Amino acid sequence: MADANARFNELKQKYQSVLHSMEQQHVQLQNVNMQDGKLFIRGAASSEEAKNKVWDQIKLADPSYGDLIAEINVDQSRQESAQSSTQAPAQSTSRSTRAATAGENYIVQPGDTLSKISKDVYGDPNQYMRIFNANRDKLQDPDKIQAGQQLVIPNP
Numbered sequence: 001m002a003d004a005n006a007r008f009n010e011l012k013q014k015y016q017s018v019l020h021s022m023e024q025q026h027v028q029l030q031n032v033n034m035q036d037g038k039l040f041i042r043g044a045a046s047s048e049e050a051k052n053k054v055w056d057q058i059k060l061a062d063p064s065y066g067d068l069i070a071e072i073n074v075d076q077s078r079q080e081s082a083q084s085s086t087q088a089p090a091q092s093t094s095r096s097t098r099a100a101t102a103g104e105n106y107i108v109q110p111g112d113t114l115s116k117i118s119k120d121v122y123g124d125p126n127q128y129m130r131i132f133n134a135n136r137d138k139l140q141d142p143d144k145i146q147a148g149q150q151l152v153i154p155n156p
Contacts (some may be wrong), residue, residue, distance in 0.1 A: 011039035021057035025050035031140030039068050059083040108149040114142050121153055130154055
């Protein structure tokens with residue numbers, strides 16, 4: 001049993017960027033468990049585009065994804081709710097579940113990197129040093145950030 005739990009945690013860590021991508025794309029996570037020695041992920045996407053972005057992330061994590069079973073379906077009812085939620089004011093969404101915005105604080109999510117945050121905020125992953133320099137009091141190395149850390153996102 002301990003081996004199964006260790007393998008489950010190992011695979012969850014390996015595919016953490018996929019789980020984070022699902023969150024970013026507002027793909028409802030329905031299931032994460034072990035099935036036949038593989039990590040099984042099931043989710044409902046609001047659009048084909050969101051589904052494809054998750055699959056792109058799966059391929060980045062492991063092009064063969066031989067230790068993963070992923071079932072991502074497009075749910076039309078989620079598409080309608082996703083469209084209405086994008087029209088809601090930004091204040092209604094918690095900071096930890098939306099993209100970082102320049103001039104605000106951002107709570108690091110599992111799978112985040114400074115380059116990824118930089119791409120979300122500035123549209124350019126190479127601007128990560130801007131975020132690193134604004135947070136030198138908290139960060140020693142731009143490659144070592146941890147989920148839960150609160151970072152200042154400087155204005156462009």
